[in-house]
Amino acid sequence: MNIVKNQIDALNYQVTFEIAADDYAEAFKKRLSEYRRRADIKGFRKGMAPLSLIQRLYGDQALYETVNNTLSDQLNNFIRDEKIRVVGEPLPSDDQPQLDWKPGNDFTFKFDIAQTPELVFEVGKEDKIPYYEINVTADAKKAMKAQMLQQYGSLQEGEKVGENDYIIADIANEGHRAEGVYVSVSNIAEAARSLFIGKKAGDKVTVNVNEAFENETDRASMLKVDKNRLAELDPMFTFTIVNVKTFVAAEENQETYDKMFGEGTVTTPEQFEEKVVERIKAGHTQDANYRFGNDVRKYYMDKAAVELPEAFLKRWLVHANDGKYTAEQVEKEFPAFAEDFKWQLIRGYMMQKFGLKVEEQDLREAAESYVAYQYAMYGMGNVPEDMIKSSARNVLEDENQRRRLEEQVEDNKTIARIREEVTVQTKKISEEKFRELK
Numbered sequence: 001m002n003i004v005k006n007q008i009d010a011l012n013y014q015v016t017f018e019i020a021a022d023d024y025a026e027a028f029k030k031r032l033s034e035y036r037r038r039a040d041i042k043g044f045r046k047g048m049a050p051l052s053l054i055q056r057l058y059g060d061q062a063l064y065e066t067v068n069n070t071l072s073d074q075l076n077n078f079i080r081d082e083k084i085r086v087v088g089e090p091l092p093s094d095d096q097p098q099l100d101w102k103p104g105n106d107f108t109f110k111f112d113i114a115q116t117p118e119l120v121f122e123v124g125k126e127d128k129i130p131y132y133e134i135n136v137t138a139d140a141k142k143a144m145k146a147q148m149l150q151q152y153g154s155l156q157e158g159e160k161v162g163e164n165d166y167i168i169a170d171i172a173n174e175g176h177r178a179e180g181v182y183v184s185v186s187n188i189a190e191a192a193r194s195l196f197i198g199k200k201a202g203d204k205v206t207v208n209v210n211e212a213f214e215n216e217t218d219r220a221s222m223l224k225v226d227k228n229r230l231a232e233l234d235p236m237f238t239f240t241i242v243n244v245k246t247f248v249a250a251e252e253n254q255e256t257y258d259k260m261f262g263e264g265t266v267t268t269p270e271q272f273e274e275k276v277v278e279r280i281k282a283g284h285t286q287d288a289n290y291r292f293g294n295d296v297r298k299y300y301m302d303k304a305a306v307e308l309p310e311a312f313l314k315r316w317l318v319h320a321n322d323g324k325y326t327a328e329q330v331e332k333e334f335p336a337f338a339e340d341f342k343w344q345l346i347r348g349y350m351m352q353k354f355g356l357k358v359e360e361q362d363l364r365e366a367a368e369s370y371v372a373y374q375y376a377m378y379g380m381g382n383v384p385e386d387m388i389k390s391s392a393r394n395v396l397e398d399e400n401q402r403r404r405l406e407e408q409v410e411d412n413k414t415i416a417r418i419r420e421e422v423t424v425q426t427k428k429i430s431e432e433k434f435r436e437l438k
Contacts, residue, residue, distance in 0.1 A: 001017070001018065001019060001020070001023045001070075001074060002016075002017075002018040002020075003015065003016070003017055003018070003074065003078060004016040004018070005078075005082070010117070010307075011087075011114055011115055011116075011117060011307065011308070011309040011312075012112065012113075012114050012115075012309050012312060013084070013112070013113045013114075013115075014093055014110060014111070014112055014113075015075075015078060015090075015110070015111050015113055016108060016109070016110050017071055017074055017075065017108070017109045017110075017111070018106065018107075018108050019067060019070055019071060019074075019106065019107045019108075019109070020106050021103075021104045021105065021106055023070060024066050024067055024070045027066045027069070027070060028062060028063060028066045028103065031062040031065060031066045032051060032054055032055055032058070032059070032062050033051075035054050035057075035058040035062055036049060036051060036054045039054060039057075039058075041053070041057075055103075059103065060101060063101055063102075063103055064101060067101075067107055071107075071109055075090060075111065079113070084113060084115045085115040085116045085118070086113065086114070086115055087114040087115055087116055087308075087309060087312065087313060087316070088114070088312075088313065088316035088317075088320060089316070089320075090111040090112065090113045091111065091112045091312070091315055091316060091319060092109070092110065092111060092112075093110035093111060093112050095110060096109065096110045097110070112312060112315075114309035114312035114313070114316075115309070116308075116345055117306055117307050117308075117345075119304055119306070119345060119346065119349040121300075121303055121304050123300075123350065123353070123418060123421045123422065124421060124422070125421075125422065125423050126423070127299065127303070127421075127422040127423065128422065128423045128425050129292070129295050129296055129299055129418075129422050129423070129424060129425065130292075130295060130424075130425045130426075130427050131288060131292050131424045131425065131426050131427070132288050132291060132292075132426075132427050132428075132429045132434055132437075133284075133288065133426055133427070133428050133429070134284040134287065134288060134429055134430070134431050134434050135428060135429065135430050135431070136277055136280050136281060136284070137430070137431065140280055140431060141273065141276050141277065141280065144276050144279055144280050145252075145272075145273075145276050146249065148260065148276065148279070149249040149250045149251075149252060149256065150247070150249045150250075152249075152250040152256055152259050152260060153247055153248050153249040153250045154247070154248060154250070155245045155246070155247055155248075156245070156246060156247075156248045157243065157244070157245065157246075158244040158245060158246030159200060159244065160198050160199065160200055160244065161185060161196050161197055161198060161199045161200075161241070161244050162185070162197065162246060163185060163186065163193075163197065164185065164186060164246075164247060165185050165244055165245060165246045165247070166182060166183065166184050166185065166244075166245040166246075166247075167182075167183050167185065167196065167199075167239075167241050167242075167243065167244055167245070168180060168181065168182055168183075168241075168242045168243040168245065169181050169183060169239040169240055169241050169242055170239075170240045170242060171209075171222070171223065171237050171238070171239050171240075172237065172238055172240070173233075173234050173236055173237050173238065174234070175233060175234055176223065176225070176233055176234075176237075178222065178223050178224045180242070181222050181223075181224075183222065183239075185197070187213070187215075187218065188212050188213065189211060189212050189213070189214055191211065191212075192207045192208075192211060192212035195207060196239075199241055199244075200241065200244065201241050201242060201243055201244060202240070202241065203240075203241050204238050204239065204240050204241070205238070205239045205241070206236060206237070206238045206239070207236075207237065207239065208235045208236055209222075209223070209235050209236075209237050210235040211235075216230060223237075252269070252272065254267065257271075257272060260275075261275060284431070287434070288434075291434075291437070292415070292419070293411065293415045296415050296418050296419075297343055297346075300346050300350075300418075301339070301342055301343065301346065304342075304345075304346050304349075306342040306345055306346065308338055308341065308342065310334070310338065313334075313337075313338070313341075314327070314330050314331065314334060317330045317334075317337070318330055344407075347410055347411065347414050350414050350417070350418070351410060351413070351414060354414075354417050356410075356413045356414065356417060358406055358409045358410060358413070362409045362413075363396060363402065363405055363406065363409065364392060364396070366405045366408055366409050367392035367393075367395045367396050367401075367405055368388050368389060368392040370392075370395065370405065371388050371391040371392045371395060372388055375388070
């Protein structure tokens with residue numbers, strides 16, 4: 001076996017493996033013998049067919065398997081012995097010689113191999129990263145208070161149809177009628193919505209429902225017909241408004257306080273304002289932490305100045321996705337991929353540097369937090385703990401979800417540790433200015 005290494009640059013190699021007939025001859029014989037032992041050929045007892053027949057029937061496959069196993073072993077040994085930090089997997093070189101698959105022939109294989117750069121940088125107090133504390137303004141408190149009261153509001157009788165109202169209507173044309181239909185004004189297409197605004201109970205509006213309600217499922221539900229029948233209906237319908245329902249914010253009183261925070265927790269307007277400020281600060285802290293994470297990422301991306309074997313990576317992405325993406329598509333998406341890949345390398349370096357690990361408990365907590373957030377998005381804020389734990393276990397059984405959570409935990413642990421090591425420059429800022437940050 002002859003191996004020729006051509007190091008093109010710090011990150012790229014071309015390696016030639018010259019496999020002579022003697023390198024695989026013994027293994028080829030053993031492989032044929034294995035085929036003979038397993039062969040069940042009519043006219044011969046199992047395992048007793050002539051070797052010449054076995055070679056005629058299975059020789060090509062046995063040769064291919066033997067040579068490729070030999071190549072695979074030598075390739076893995078080379079990568080291990082040379083301590084190459086492999087990117088993706090080795091790819092056949094563009095100038096790979098044509099192979100003549102016949103026993104006794106010599107074979108030459110050429111591979112392109114790329115590696116990640118070796119990262120060496122320090123994390124310390126000389127690294128200065130901003131952390132933004134967002135001011136709580138009177139306008140923000142007013143807006144949050146209104147939002148919280150709106151959240152606990154209720155539908156009440158209204159006089160005129162407004163942008164955010166609901167109507168109960170009877171809908172009819174000569175061929176179809178649907179009574180007591182509940183319609184959200186915000187779901188009406190913008191071009192037709194103005195026809196309803198300002199109308200009162202008893203008023204009539206004629207519209208093309210195909211244009212006013214573009215979603216077929218919603219339209220079929222409104223007209224109380226099977227979706228397959230929509231095409232049969234004349235789309236011009238008259239809406240006779242029966243009721244107008246408007247969403248009215250809850251009044252600020254003890255009953256509302258109890259609904260929001262539990263009975264007796266808040267009893268005065270001053271205490272309510274304190275809760276409002278807590279809610280705002282919690283949102284600001286979440287935004288500031290997210291921004292800090294992004295700033296950490298950018299700072300160390302610049303500091304590490306990671307170089308990638310880009311040409312190789314683009315080829316590998318096309319190869320690894322097996323026809324799902326063209327070279328043109330990979331080229332278009334590559335900048336975003338490269339940024340994520342660089343951060344993965346930096347994050348991995350820091351995890352190793354600081355001895356950080358992702359434990360199973362970390363993943364369980366992350367999964368439970370994710371599940372609780374998903375339930376909250378659907379308005380389910382008090383889901384039983386055993387239900388959350390069960391759903392979290394299901395999440396972790398999904399390989400893609402598990403890997404996503406692993407990366408999230410790695411990010412959180414890395415950024416939290418960096419925050420302890422660097423100089424954090426706290427800067428007070430208005431919400432408006434914070435939103436303008438690039």
